[in-house]
Amino acid sequence: MTYDPASSNPLAGNPLQNRTDMRRALIDLFYPLLPYFSKGNARVRIDAAGAHFDRAAADLEGFARPLWGLAPYGAGGGDFAHWGRYAEGIANGVDPGHPEYWGTVNGRDQRMVELAALGFALALVPEKIWEPLDSKARGNLIAYLKHARTFDYADNNWKFFRVLVDIALDRLGAEFDRSLTEDYLRELDGFYIADGWYRDGNVRRVDHYIPFAMHFYGLIYSKLVDDDRAKRYRERAMLFAKDFRHWFAPDGATIPFGRSLTYRFACAGFWSALAFADVEALPWGEIKGLCLRHLRWWTGKPIAHRDGTLPIGYGYPNLLMSENYNSAGSPYWAFKAFLPLALPETHPFWTAEEKPLVTEPAIVPLKHPGMVMMHGKADVVALSSGQENLQMRFGSEKYAKFAYSARYGFSVESDERAFAGGAFDSMLAFSDDGVHYRVRETNEEAKLAGDTLYAKWSPWPDVTVETWLIPAAPWHIRLHKIITPRPLQTAEGGFAIARRDFEADTLSSQKNAAYAVGEADFSGIVDLDSTVPRDGLTQKAPPNTNLIVAKTLVPQLRGTIPTGETILVSAVLAEHDPATVSGAWTKPPAKPDLDALRALIAEKGVTVSAIDVPGRPA
Incomplete structure (x- = not known):
């Protein structure tokens, strides 16, 4: 090969074991952005990909998001040669008479999101980007921030954005209506569930926005503001850490689940924020390990263009999985992982010996997200009751699959008319015409009893x-x-594993079972005596549908169910070991007793918090 995609990754070759390594990672990730700064330094435009907001806001996003890492780097004494560029860019961006003006906020606006990074930086390193400004630029900046905060922010984690701006205004000595700050802090408290878990607004989902947004901003608040609320944020984070550590695999990978996964290693932001806020929610060696292992996991992935910039995607460039609010600058929310750079090298986060992941107990039920975590030697799998996102593209795939894996990720479908060719990994798909299909989008009920999950859902109103x-x-x-009033075709998938060139993988499709053996992995699904027969199929999934690898194989069971009641039962297995085909695969579990499962849910089932939203019907 003349080109190794992973070699363009700015993190490639970085051991990411200490403060020096993390400093190097930040600078190596930032410097590829320099050619994309505008002449007046107020905008950063990497490519022509668009988002639902205007181009000026997208350019501000590219400018502001690196500040989540640069500000801590500067606060920690890091040598950054381009603070002058940022000071000039801010002065021009808030000047209505300058060609690179960011545009005026006139309602709920993406600029509100990006001003949070600016507010954080102004609070943390005012000597870098405030003190160099002349009186005109200072006046324009204060006016810009105060104007933006007069509008209503989205009823979710966005409310923290105004809080961060208000912290900056307070530190800069500006006059503003502080009652608005308190209103938002009180409303944010209304999203708190229990045991350290929030919901991100009045929605039926609990995803990575809880750690890398709700807790992340709360912990920053707790570091910058000393009040009773700051203490509560710390206490909640300590509770949350005990659950969230189970979303990580031994190699540092996390469960890809939900929207905004193009933010990549922002998923380490919670552990970084604990360090920044001096909250020892777990032993420092464990926090350090969770943070740095996650960063190391990304070092071998082809996550960058040849010039070193980060494209939209997860494990590789992939616009298919993006949200309509992802612009070319969106991935740089990943810089949230670099908060520990604000800490001196004597901080216990840096001095502690890195500890391995705690994987006991091996099975961990989590009531609030509706998950049962299964720790393995090289993976962690979240069995999921299913959540809801009816607004985002591929909301079903991102929230309503039966299982999510740190190693195998999940796939999105690329053609709603391709029932025969769909991936359907960890999903059950139905079709009444063999062309179009339905999968789970939401639940009528979702319950957890011990380590057993239950959900009731309808792919059509009459099914x-x-x-x-x-x-x-x-x-x-x-x-x-x-229960269906008409016959339906069905397809149920196991986990997607990497597919090699030259048909080098072993595929097996037979009655009631299918499996694939790849270069490093095994994936299989077997029927456990369903009331109808099913045929095995090893699906060569459409390219670029999986988040982690571009080409995959998915073992499936397919069959037609009749009018009336049908029971489908399957067992699913995937492991980072091709030899599994002659080991665990030969010993499937026994079929469970349906009456016993019904009784268990009836007697001990508790409603999953993620779908139990106050004031909203199920």
């Missing part, structure tokens, strides 16, 4: 599905009770 998910490590079992 009802009840699903039970049971861990049987290293397997998991799925049981579906389906």
Whole structure:
């Protein structure tokens, strides 16, 4: 090969074991952006990809988001040669008479999001980007920030954006209505569930926005403001850490789940924020390990263009999985991972010996997101009751699959008319015409009883599905009770694994079972005596549908169900070991008893917090 995609990754070759390594990582990630700064330094435009907001806001996004890492770097004494560029860019960006003016906020606006990074930097390193400004620029900046905060922010983590701007205004000595700050802080408290968990607004989902937004901003607040609320943010973060550590695999990978995954290593932002706020929620060696291992996981992935900039995507460049609010600058929210650079080298985060991941107990039920975490030697799998996102593209794939894996990620579908060719990894798809299909989009009920999950859902209004998910490590079992007024075709998938060139993988499709053996992984699904026969199929999934690798294989079971009641039961297995085909694959778990599962949910089932939104019907 003349080109190794991973070699363009600015993190490639960085051991990421200490403060020096992390400093180097930040600078190596930032410097490829320099050619894309505008003449007046107020805008950064990497490419022509668009988002739903205007181009000026997208350019501000590219300018502001690196500040989440640069500000801590500057606060920690890092040598950054381009603070003058940022000071000039701010002066020009808030000057209505300058060609690179960022534009006036006139309602709920993406600029509100990016001003939070600016507010954070102004509060943390005013000597870098405030003190160099002349009186005109200072006046324009204060006026710009005060004007933006007069509008209503989205009823979710956005409310923290105005809080961060207000902290900056307070530190800069500006006069403003502080009652608005208190109003938003009180409303943010209304999103708190219990046990360290929030919801991101009045929605039926609990995703990475809880750690890398709600807790992240709360911990920054707790560092910059000393009040009773700051203490509560710390206490909640300590509770949350005990659950969130189970979203990580031994190699540092995290469970890709939900929207905005193009922010990549922002998923380490919670651990970074604990360090920044001096909150020892876990032993410092564990926090350090969770943070740095996650950064190291990205070092070998082809996550950058040849010039070193970060494109939209997750494990590789991929616009298909993006949100309509992802612009070319969006991935730089990943710089949230660099908060520890504000800490001196004597801080216990840096001096502690890195500790390995705690993977005991191996099975961990989490009531609030509706998940049962299964720790393995090289992976962690989240069995999921299913959540809801009806607004985002591929909301079903991002929130409503049966299982999510740190190693195998998940796939989005690329053609709503391709039932025959869909990936359907960790999903059950139905079709009444063999062309179009339906999958789970939301739940009528979702419950957890011990380590068993239950959900009731409807792919069509006249079709009802009840699903039970049971861990049987290293397997998991799925049981579906389906009632339909007409025959339906079905497809149920296991996990997607990497597919090699030259048809080098081993594929097996037979009655009631299918598996694939790749270069490094095994994935299989087997029927456990369903009431109808199903055929195995190893699907060569459409390219660029999986988040982590561009080409995948997905073992599936396919069959037609009749009018009336059908019971489908399967066991699913995927492991980072091709030899699994002659090991665990030969010993599938037993079929569970449906009556016993019903009784368990009836007696001990508790409603999953993620779908139990106050004031909203199920």
